[in-house]
Structure formats: structure tokens, C-alpha cells
Amino acid sequence: MRHLLRTPAGLAGTTLVALMVILAIVGPPIWGAEAERIDPAVILQGASAAHPLGTDNLGRDILARVLVAGRLSLLLALLATLIGAIGGIVLGALPSVLPRRPARLVTGTVNALVAFPGLLLAMFTAVIAGLGARGAVLGIGAAIAPGFARLTQTLAASVAGADYVSAARMLGVPRRRIMARHVLPNIAEPLILNLTQALGGALLGLAGMSFLGLGVQPPSFDWGRLLFDGFGRIYSTPAVALGPAVAVALAGIGFNLLGDVLARAASRTAVPAGKAAPQAASAPGELGEPDPEAVLEVRDLTVTFPGGVTPVRGLSLTVAPGEIVGLVGESGSGKSLTASAIGGLVPYPGEVSAARLRLCGTDLGELPEQERRKLLGTSLAMVFQDPMASLNPALRVGGQLAEVATVHQGASRAEARTRAVDRLGHVHIPEPDRRARQHPHELSGGMRQRAVIAMGLMGTPRLIIADEPTTALDVTVQRQILRLLREVTGETGAATLFISHDIAVVGELCHRVVVMYAGRVVEELPVEKLASGAAHPYTRALVASLPDMDTDRSLPLASIPGHQPSPAELGPGCAFAARCELATDRCAERPPLIPYGKAHQVACWEAS
Ligand SMILES: Nc1ncnc2c1ncn2[C@@H]1O[C@H](COP(=O)(O)OP(=O)(O)OP(=O)(O)O)[C@@H](O)[C@H]1O
Numbered sequence: 358m359r360h361l362l363r364t365p366a367g368l369a370g371t372t373l374v375a376l377m378v379i380l381a382i383v384g385p386p387i388w389g390a391e392a393e394r395i396d397p398a399v400i401l402q403g404a405s406a407a408h409p410l411g412t413d414n415l416g417r418d419i420l421a422r423v424l425v426a427g428r429l430s431l432l433l434a435l436l437a438t439l440i441g442a443i444g445g446i447v448l449g450a451l452p453s454v455l456p457r458r459p460a461r462l463v464t465g466t467v468n469a470l471v472a473f474p475g476l477l478l479a480m481f482t483a484v485i486a487g488l489g490a491r492g493a494v495l496g497i498g499a500a501i502a503p504g505f506a507r508l509t510q511t512l513a514a515s516v517a518g519a520d521y522v523s524a525a526r527m528l529g530v531p532r533r534r535i536m537a538r539h540v541l542p543n544i545a546e547p548l549i550l551n552l553t554q555a556l557g558g559a560l561l562g563l564a565g566m567s568f569l570g571l572g573v574q575p576p577s578f579d580w581g582r583l584l585f586d587g588f589g590r591i592y593s594t595p596a597v598a599l600g601p602a603v604a605v606a607l608a609g610i611g612f613n614l615l616g617d618v619l620a621r622a623a624s625r626t627a628v629p630a631g632k633a634a635p636q637a638a639s640a641p642g643e644l645g646e647p648d649p650e651a652v653l654e655v656r657d658l659t660v661t662f663p664g665g666v667t668p669v670r671g672l673s674l675t676v677a678p679g680e681i682v683g684l685v686g687e688s689g690s691g692k693s694l695t696a697s698a699i700g701g702l703v704p705y706p707g708e709v710s711a712a713r714l715r716l717c718g719t720d721l722g723e724l725p726e727q728e729r730r731k732l733l734g735t736s737l738a739m740v741f742q743d744p745m746a747s748l749n750p751a752l753r754v755g756g757q758l759a760e761v762a763t764v765h766q767g768a769s770r771a772e773a774r775t776r777a778v779d780r781l782g783h784v785h786i787p788e789p790d791r792r793a794r795q796h797p798h799e800l801s802g803g804m805r806q807r808a809v810i811a812m813g814l815m816g817t818p819r820l821i822i823a824d825e826p827t828t829a830l831d832v833t834v835q836r837q838i839l840r841l842l843r844e845v846t847g848e849t850g851a852a853t854l855f856i857s858h859d860i861a862v863v864g865e866l867c868h869r870v871v872v873m874y875a876g877r878v879v880e881e882l883p884v885e886k887l888a889s890g891a892a893h894p895y896t897r898a899l900v901a902s903l904p905d906m907d908t909d910r911s912l913p914l915a916s917i918p919g920h921q922p923s924p925a926e927l928g929p930g931c932a933f934a935a936r937c938e939l940a941t942d943r944c945a946e947r948p949p950l951i952p953y954g955k956a957h958q959v960a961c962w963e964a965s
Pocket residue numbers: 521662666668686687688689690691692693694695704707858923924
């Protein structure tokens with residue numbers, strides 16, 4: 358964010374807005390008397406040394422009036438924006454809490470209002486509410502509200518699909534409460550950012566209303582009113598109209614630039630990893646020197662959500678070039694959030710901190726936002742469970758792949774397309790040229806997943822994070838994708854972090870296995886030791902729950918009794934203790950991750 362504010366647009370927006378705010382505060386006390394001083398000797402004068410913007414029909418100095426009018430102009434714009442925003446957010450949120458029919462009525466009304474020209478809506482409301490500042494403010498508020506309502510509906514719809522909202526719904530949480538607790542807090546940031554841009558629009562709108570004679574009435578004056586008063590003289594003494602016009606334009610540009618930069622900074626909806634004090638397991642002195650060979654080095658990674666929910670707690674992980682590391686654990690253990698934190702994709706309001714988060718030898722926490730994105734865009738490829746989530750259904754597959762090359766490598770369109778077709782062929786998609794021209798829905802599930810892997814290969818990824826990439830696929834296709842991942846890792850020398858809840862798949866594909874439980878690593882071991890050399894009771898239970906050739910298929914499959922505690926339920930001791938046959942009083946204290954043979958670490962007091 359700080360970096361974006363230092364860009365030319367950010368700097369210009371911040372400076373202009375700061376100047377406007379200062380003007381609104383100091384303008385009236387400094388130039389108030391001058392702005393009101395009537396001087397019959399200098400009536401209707403043009404620009405001069407004494408009156409740089411000329412004088413009005415009562416001999417009042419226009420420059421002083423422009424400087425004083427800033428306060429009223431900004432205050433009215435702020436009021437109109439707040440009215441529009443609050444009205445719009447309420448309108449936008451209503452369909453989510455109302456019964457079906459009234460909800461449809463509200464949605465239809467919002468759609469109609471969005472289609473209605475804003476200025477007409479403003480004028481219509483202003484005429485009904487009465488001429489003057491009040492009517493203009495209500496009018497502009499009414500013109501702003503539909504945009505906010507539509508934005509609220511769109512954002513709410515995107516959050517409504519989140520797993521935690523579905524879970525709350527299934528638990529029977531009332532819709533009003535879901536809206537207030539789960540939806541609105543998660544969409545607050547873009548809405549607040551939109552306020553800044555709306556403020557710029559409101560300033561221009563109010564000036565327009567005053568200019569049309571529908572806004573501020575004498576003796577009060579805002580920039581629009583001054584523009585209205587000076588417009589008749591624009592050919593004889595242009596300065597009198599240009600002064601207020603420039604003020605309106607500068608303020609509008611300032612708020613729009615700032616709003617745009619803020620929106621861009623927030624558009625990620627993800628929180629970049631920042632440097633944070635190392636937690637529990639490793640004190641600063643234990644952090645040690647960075648590993649120069651590692652592709653990925655994570656130390657004490659923590660992901661926190663408001664309310665003290667910490668689904669990832671002090672996780673450390675290293676992945677070497679060409680290595681396939683499996684991150685395994687039950688659903689909810691924090692595997693996906695770990696991947697999201699590495700890729701800078703943790704959704705707002707999650708917060709990421711790490712004592713060290715290095716990718717390809719560069720500390721991500723120390724990079725400016727733009728460079729961090731560039732490094733992630735070129736060195737990291739992410740493959741998710743649902744390939745449709747990574748592919749835009751409205752775009753052709755080839756075009757989406759080509760975008761990576763045009764955006765990150767500055768390739769021409771033709772070069773990017775050729776490379777996209779080549780990459781599709783590389784992941785064994787038959788007839789890659791034809792497939793590149795198709796839309797994602799025309800491809801099978803396995804082919805889509807291959808296309809996503811091909812997208813990752815458009816750059817030269819040093820690390821591939823594959824988060825449950827085969828879970829949604831049938832067994833045969835699963836095998837093909839696993840083979841492809843192994844092949845890609847072997848060919849490119851890239852490292853792979855393979856996330857799965859399926860320890861059998863992990864055992865088959867990976868060189869090393871990291872086992873997570875309730876947000877922490879409980880064991881890290883070479884894959885050869887998985888079947889019979891695991892030391893943590895949880896890893897052993899996971900392995901024991903796998904069926905093999907001798908398993909009696911008439912009996913229910915083995916499962917680990919009990920359930921993994923949710924991040925909010927975690928106490929100070931070993932999180933697995935409640936389900937562990939070996940648990941003793943000592944487990945009330947959390948066991949540290951300690952070496953247990955070569956390339957093997959375990960966090961258990963009773964490990965044997
Ligand atoms: N946006 C969020 N806000 C609050 N809690 C969240 C959010 N996203 C994830 N969590 C919580 O973090 C915990 C870990 O989630 P995560 O998705 O990383 O688990 P996982 O091990 O990948 O599980 P799965 O295999 O089911 O994807 C879960 O308890 C989940 O409820």
C-alpha cells in the first residue's frame with residue numbers, strides 16, 4: 358500500500374486530497390472576511406494583481422471565494438456520499454435477508470435505478486426535495502446509492518459462496534446474522550474504498566447541480582455556485598469561471614486518483630506476508646541463516662483471523678529444488694491456508710506473519726508489492742482442486758495461458774499464443790491448437806487440470822504448489838495428473854509442494870512428507886519411512902486408516918476416533934492429545950518439533 362501511494366498517481370491523489378482537506382479547514386478563517394467584503398469600486402473586474410481571478414457583481418474577490426468555498430463543497434460532497442453509500446449498502450444487503458418475493462422486488466428496483474441516468478435521478482430527487490443544498494445533497498445521494506447497492510450485491514454474492522457462509526447456513530444461523538457477521542465484514546474494505554471514488558463523483562455532481570441552479574443558493578456559495586455566477590462572463594473575463602472550474606476539477610481528480618490507487622492496493626483481497634516476531638517454537642536466535650539452496654523456506658508462518666482464530670500456527674517448511682514435498686493432514690488442518698499464505702492469497706481479513714518467507718532466495722516480506730507480485734507470478738505456479746476456479750469460463754483456454762506470457766514476460770500476442778499451444782501439448786493435451794481455441798467448459802475435468810498446470814508452465818516456475826489437484830478427478834485421470842506433476846518436476850527442476858488429505862497419494866508421489874495437525878507440523882519424514890517408520894501417533898493413525906490388499910472389505914474402514922479441534926478450540930497443550938492412545942499428563946504442554954533421526958522430526962513427547 359505504501360508503495361502504491363508512492364507511485365505518480367498515488368502521490369498526486371494523496372497530495373491533492375491533502376491540500377483540499379487543509380483548504381477546507383483553514384480556508385474560511387483565513388479568507389472568509391475577504392470573500393464577503395463588498396467593494397463597489399471594483400465590481401465585475403477581470404484578473405488583476407489585486408484580484409488574480411477578478412471580482413463578482415458586488416466587488417468580492419473571486420479567489421478568496423474559491424478558497425473559502427472548498428469547505429462547503431467538500432462537506433456537501435461528503436454528506437451526499439455518506440447518504441448514497443448507506444442507502445446503497447442497505448438496498449444491496451436487503452435481498453440477502455428478505456423473503457424471496459420482496460428480495461426480488463428490491464433487486465429489480467436496484468437494477469432499474471442502475472440503468473437510470475444518474476444526473477436525471479439527482480435532478481428529479483432535488484426538485485422533489487426542494488431547491489438548495491439539501492435537495493442537491495439528497496439528489497446526488499440518490500444518484501450514488503444504486504451503484505453502491507449493485508456493488509454490495511455483487512460482493513455479497515461472491516462471499517456468499519464461501520465455505521464458512523455455507524457452513525453457517527447449514528448450521529441454521531439466521532440470514533440477518535449471516536449478513537452482519539459473515540458477509541458485511543468481509544466486503545467492508547472494497548465498499549469503504551469505493552467511498553473515496555464516490556466522493557470525487559459527488560463533488561463533480563454537486564458542482565453540476567449548483568451550476569444548473571439546483572444546488573446551493575445565495576448567500577451561501579460552493580464551487581458550483583461560483584461557476585454558475587461566473588459562467589455568463591466566461592468570454593469577457595474567463596478567470597472568474599476558470600477558478601472554480603479548476604478547483605472542482607482538481608478535487609475530483611484527486612479523490613478519483615486516490616480512490617483508484619486504494620482500490621488497486623486492496624484488489625488482491627489478500628494479505629501479503631509481513632515480518633513478524635517469531636512465535637513459540639523458534640526464538641530469534643534459533644532462526645539461523647537462510648538456506649541458499651532452498652526454493653521455499655518458511656519459518657514460523659502464522660495465519661490469524663479476527664477473534665483470535667489462528668488456523669496456521671508457527672509452521673516451518675523447506676523445499677529444495679526438484680523435490681516433491683507432501684503436505685498432508687485432515688480437512689481443516691491448515692494446509693490450504695499455508696499455500697495461500699505462501700502465494701499471498703489469504704483472504705481479507707486474514708493476517709499473515711512469518712519470521713521468514715523466502716522464495717527462490719528472496720524474502721517476500723521485504724519486497725515491494727509490485728516486485729513481490731512479479732516474483733510470485735513468474736516463479737510460483739499454483740494448481741487448485743477445482744480447475745474451473747483458475748480458468749475464466751468466458752475466455753478461451755489459449756488466450757488465458759497467453760496472458761501470463763504477455764503480462765509477465767512482455768511477449769507479443771503471437772509469441773504468447775505459440776507458447777500457450779506448445780505448453781498445452783507439453784502437458785499431453787491432444788490437438789493443443791484446437792483445444793487452445795476452446796472454452797474451459799469444452800474440456801474434460803482432467804484436461805482442464807492439465808491446462809492449469811500448463812498455465813503454470815507458461816513462466817519458468819521454481820515452485821509448484823498443487824492443492825488437492827486430483828481430488829475432483831476420477832482415479833484414472835488422477836494417476837495421469839500425478840504422473841504429469843512428477844514429469845514436470847523432473848523436467849523443469851522445479852520443486853513441488855503437494856497438498857493432500859490422501860496419505861496414500863502423498864506416499865506414492867512425494868520424496869518427503871510433512872504432516873499437519875490443527876495448524877502445526879507434527880511430523881516431517883522421508884517418504885520411505887511413512888509406511889513403518891512414522892513416529893507420531895497421528896501419522897501412524899493416518900497410515901493405519903489406509904486399506905491394503907489384506908484389508909477385510911466387509912468391515913468398515915478404520916478411522917481415527919474423535920475430531921480435530923477447530924482453530925478456535927485450541928488449548929496450550931498437544932492438540933492431538935484428546936484422540937491419542939499414548940497421551941499422558943505431559944501432553945498438557947505442547948511438545949516441540951525435535952529431530953528424530955535423519956531428515957526426520959517429530960512433535961510428540963511419547964514418540965518411539
Ligand atoms: N476466511 C477464513 N476465515 C476464517 N477461518 C478460515 C478462513 N479460511 C479458512 N479458515 C479456517 O482455517 C482452518 C484451516 O483451513 P484450510 O482450508 O487451510 O484447511 P485444509 O487443511 O486445507 O482443509 P481442506 O483439506 O478441507 O481444504 C479451517 O478450520 C477453516 O475453517
